[in-house]
Amino acid sequence: MGLFTHIGRYVLWMSRVFKKPEKWRVYRKQIFFEIQSIGYASLGLVALVSLFMGAVLAIQLAYNIDSPLIPMYTVGFGVRDSLILEFSPTIISIILVGKVGSSIASEIGTMRVTDQIDALDIMGVNSTGYLVGPKMIAAVICNPFIAIISMILGMFGGYAAGILTGEVPGNTFIFGLQYAFQPYYITYALIKTAVFAVIITTVPAYFGYHTSGGALEVGRSSTVSVVYSIVVLLTFNLILTQMLLQ
């Protein structure tokens, strides 16, 4: 199937996500469930990756600054901007594609091949809305918080690494973190994260929903969905960066 066919089918399919729910209380309960499984369950991984990436960023910057003209607080400044502008919104979202996206594609794909989606349709439930809507809303709510947690932990990782290696004094690093800070960068990062949250949930869900066959096809859908999600995410990263930072 060609790229444009996928895009057209995705748009038509997504229009069903925004239909009025049959019963709000069921959807509300499902959103809370998804917040737990998409958001809360990802915190450990995100915390670990952020902490170490912040530390590595700080060490690399510190070791590469060998000119006396560049002040050491540049390390804190660089760590902060790298985390806020790119690492926490984009790289963390790509990591979440691997964790959350593949799980969504497998879950919905399995539901498709075991007739569970047909069962929903026959009951009169809008299967797309019920399966995808709560996941998308949960991710849009959770992922910006996850990004903020990632930023904070990344900066802490950088701070700790600076002190532990003796390369960057603590107060110098903190001065760098505060230096020339632009609050708009946070807004930019959160907008990107929210858009990526839609991609992380809906693209894998689309591939899972349109799976046909058996276990092999479910696995294939999961793999393809991760690849497509990353490509779409990177494309939107470029577009949003140009739109929001120009």
Place this chain on the structure above:
Amino acid sequence: MIEVKGLNKSFGEHHVLKNIDAQFHKGQVNIIIGQSGSGKTVLTKCMVGLFDVDSGTVEYDGNDFASMSFKEKLNVRKDIGMLFQGGALFDSMTVEENIMFPLAMFTDQSLAERRERSQFCLDRVNLPKAAKLFPSELSGGMKKRVAIARAIATNPKYLFCDEPNSGLDPKTGLVIDQLIKEITDEYNITTIVITHDMNSVIEIGDNIHFIYKGEKWWEGSKEEILRTNNQEVVDFVYASKFMKRVRADLAK
């Protein structure tokens, strides 16, 4: 009653259903039989609206399903219960949650009322203590019974069963067949069973439709199917050695 008129369905070049006309009566177990690949499941999926038909109509109590508005279709679907081959229970929910799901979606019943209805349905299918189990903890026969409980939870007018006793031992298959028959009589619903199991046909079939290469080939009662001389039906019904012996006994 469900009436299918001049139904055609193709997938690309492959003409799967050819001008099917059939009536499925209320209060009866209507059985669709035929060889694998004959079009039984496609016919059912067309009837419940999972596939769009190329031409022809499917009428639920005189109302054409295809020409209904979205809301009207939704109302018909609320009256349909379906038992899938594998049960199609929602893995992430307990048995009780599975049965309560359509009630939560389409009724204003309180949790206590839904629980009560769920327990009633579980009692009806002889699984009174299965409420808190997950589908992965159930045997094949139990899954089918829970699927029946879920299908009848909303008091449907039409019950579709896709190969209800496939993968089950003959004794459990018989239990499922009897349950379908009892529920049909008790609630006076239109039941449609797709099967290629002749035991089911003989046990519970009231009105039998034989599909052959996408065509409605033969229709009759279970008594008639045993005595018909239609060659394609005979080849299907008396395919096994055991059934050939039954035919020989009948001829005596």
